[in-house]
Amino acid sequence: MSTTSLTFRTATEDDIPGLVDLVEAAYRGDASRAGWTTEADLLEGQRTDPEGVGAAVRHESGRLLIAERDGELIACCQLEHRGDHTYFGMFAVRPTLQGGGLGKTIIAEAERVARATWGAGEMRMTVIRQREELIAWYERRGYRRTGELSPFPYGDERFGVPQRADLEFELLVKPLG
Structure with a gap:
């Protein structure tokens, strides 16, 4: 894959509609199945909405990082400075472009930004623990499972409609050297 x-x-605020579309396509519904990983079998409904993306865009201690190729929005991730670490979330790569190395490039840039902007010593994220293939991908990037679990927000459809009763998040961490 060329990243030239x-x-x-x-x-920015102007990016919110395109970001909502990108995140929805990467996580939910039939469009997400074009990529190598999806939450479509675990969750239905929305992954985010304009309010959620707008909050990430406007967050005082963070930024929503966009990757574009030839002016086209193809990936994004949320970075939030939290003291000694940076939280990494809302990571989305256009499904038809997944599997070609783009995700590795995006996460490397996110880690660089976290170190350069905030001096972060660690990157943290939460991943639905049932997404074993995605967790394995992060482990290959140097993240480690902590075993620290937190509940899925059942009953809050802003985050989706669970298709099973045992969903929970696991904290993954990576030291940033």
């Missing part, structure tokens, strides 16, 4: 025309920037 790949550019990164911080999202």
Whole structure:
């Protein structure tokens, strides 16, 4: 995959509709099945909405990082400075572009930004523990499972409609050297 025309920037209010579309396509419904990983079998309904993306765009201690190729929005991730670490979330790569190395490039840039902007010593994220293939991908990038679990927000359809009763998040961490 060529990354010669790949550019990164911080999202603005004008990006919110495109970001909602990207995140929804990457996580839910039939569109997400074009990629190598999806939550479509675990959750239905929405993954985010304009309010959620807008909150990430406007967050005082963070940024929503966008990756574009030739001016087209193809990936994003949320970075939130939390003291000694940066939280990584809302990671989305256009499903038809998954599996070609783009995700590795995005996460490396996110880690670079966390170190350069906030001096973060660690990146943290939460992943639905049932997404074993995704957790394995993160482990290959240097993240480790902590065994620290937190409940899925059942009953809050802003985060989706669970298709099983045992969903929970696991904290993954990576030291940033």
